[in-house]
Amino acid sequence: PASMTKIMTAYLAVEYISNLDDSMTVPYDIFDALYAEDASLAGFAPGETSSFRNLLYGVLLPSGAECCQSLARWISGSEEVFVELMNERAASLGMTDTHFCNSTGLHDVNHYTTCTDLALLLREALKNQNFREAFTSERRSVPPTAEHPEGFTFHSTMFRFMDSASVTGGEILGGKTGFTDEAGQCLASLASVNGQEYILVTAGANGDHTTDQYHILDAVNVYSRLGEMTAS
Numbered sequence: 001p002a003s004m005t006k007i008m009t010a011y012l013a014v015e016y017i018s019n020l021d022d023s024m025t026v027p028y029d030i031f032d033a034l035y036a037e038d039a040s041l042a043g044f045a046p047g048e049t050s051s052f053r054n055l056l057y058g059v060l061l062p063s064g065a066e067c068c069q070s071l072a073r074w075i076s077g078s079e080e081v082f083v084e085l086m087n088e089r090a091a092s093l094g095m096t097d098t099h100f101c102n103s104t105g106l107h108d109v110n111h112y113t114t115c116t117d118l119a120l121l122l123r124e125a126l127k128n129q130n131f132r133e134a135f136t137s138e139r140r141s142v143p144p145t146a147e148h149p150e151g152f153t154f155h156s157t158m159f160r161f162m163d164s165a166s167v168t169g170g171e172i173l174g175g176k177t178g179f180t181d182e183a184g185q186c187l188a189s190l191a192s193v194n195g196q197e198y199i200l201v202t203a204g205a206n207g208d209h210t211t212d213q214y215h216i217l218d219a220v221n222v223y224s225r226l227g228e229m230t231a232s
Contacts, residue, residue: 001105001111001112001113001118001178001183001186001203002105002107002178002179002180002183002186002203003040003063003104003105003157003176003177003178003179003186004105004113004118004176004177004178004186004187004188004201004203005100005102005103005104005105005111005113005178006059006060006063006068006103006104006105006176007060007118007121007122007125007176007188008086008089008090008100008121008125009059009068009071009072009082009086009103009104010056010059010060010125010131010134010135011089011121011124011125011128011131012071012075012082012085012086012089013052013055013056013059013071013075014056014125014128014130014131015128016075017052017071017074017075019052020051020052020053020056020130021051021052021053022051022052023049023050023051023052024049024050024052024055024070024074025047025048025049026044026045026046026047026048026049026050026055026066026067026070027046027069027070027073028046028047030046030066030069030070030073031046031066034065034066034069037065037106039065039066039104039106040062040063040064040065040157041062041064041065041066042058042059042061042062042063042064042066042067042154043058043062043064043142043148043152043154044058044064044066044067044070044147045147045148047147048145048146048147048148049145050142050145052071052074053130053134054140054142055067055070055071056071056130056131056134057134057137057140057154058140058154059071059134060134060135060137060156060176061134061137061138061139061140061154061155061156061157062154062155062156062157063157063176063177063178064154065104065106068103068104069103069104071103072103079102079103082103083100083101083102083103086100086103087099087100090113090117090121093120093121093124094120095113095117095120095121096117097112097113097114097116097117098112098113098114098117099111099112099113100113105178105180106180107180107181107182107183115201115202115203116201118188118201119188119199119201122188122190122199122201123199126190126199132174135174135175135176135190136173136174136190137156137174138155138156138159138160139153139154139155139156139159140153140154141153142154156174156175157176157177158172158174158175158176158177158187158189158216159175161213161216162216162220167191167193167220167223167224167227168193168223168224168225168226168227168228168231169193169194169224169226169227169228169230169231170191170192170193170194170195170223170227171191171192172189172190172191172219172220172223173189173190173191173192173197174189174190175187175188175189175190175216175219176188176189177215177216178203179208179209181208183203183204184203184204184205184206184207184215185204185205185206185207185208185213185214185215186201186202186203186204186205186215187200187201187202187215187216187218187219188200188201189201189219191219191223193223193226193227193230194227194230194231194232196230198223198226200219200222200223202215202218202219202222203215205218
């Protein structure tokens with residue numbers, strides 16, 4: 001699943017954190033391993049304090065691994081215990097072909113899922129308004145902190161590669177990308193087409209960050225074809 005894993009991390013965050021406008025401090029000790037793994041980061045500094053809501057957006061828009069591990073530790077005390085929660089929730093949703101090993105989607109041979117299971121997860125997560133608002137946002141501005149006196153803004157890894165979100169009969173509303181060498185380019189997305197909302201999950205597209213974004217092109221093509229087929 002690569003970073004599509006972060007859909008589950010964000011979903012559990014909105015479920016288990018009662019007030020997203022409360023704050024926490026990003027732990028110092030998570031960064032060395034993330035740097036070593038070349039994990040994608042949202043831009044928070046070690047020891048920076050920010051709201052849970054900003055960290056949630058940091059999970060879903062720029063795919064920030066430091067945000068995932070910060071939220072996991074706050075909710076469960078450690079990422080290892082949080083992963084147990086991820087797998088429990090996956091089982092409760094009927095994700096029978098899924099097993100998580102981490103909160104970020106970094107490659108592990110025992111970390112796997114299917115497009116069908118991710119669609120089940122995303123459909124459930126979108127019922128939560130806080131999740132939906134973050135998932136469908138293009139950008140988020142973080143207010144100034146001691147570490148970032150002028151604040152900073154992060155952008156959706158999907159929307160920033162799109163000239164337009166329009167498709168035949170509608171538009172793509174939001175999406176969570178993923179990429180590892182093993183997974184290829186992946187995307188779980190939501191679109192409105194001819195008055196109906198649809199979820200599309202694709203994985204294994206060729207390419208990487210330096211090539212055309214084939215997972216996004218696939219989504220545009222599939223939704224546009226759907227728009228043609230369902231036009232009245």
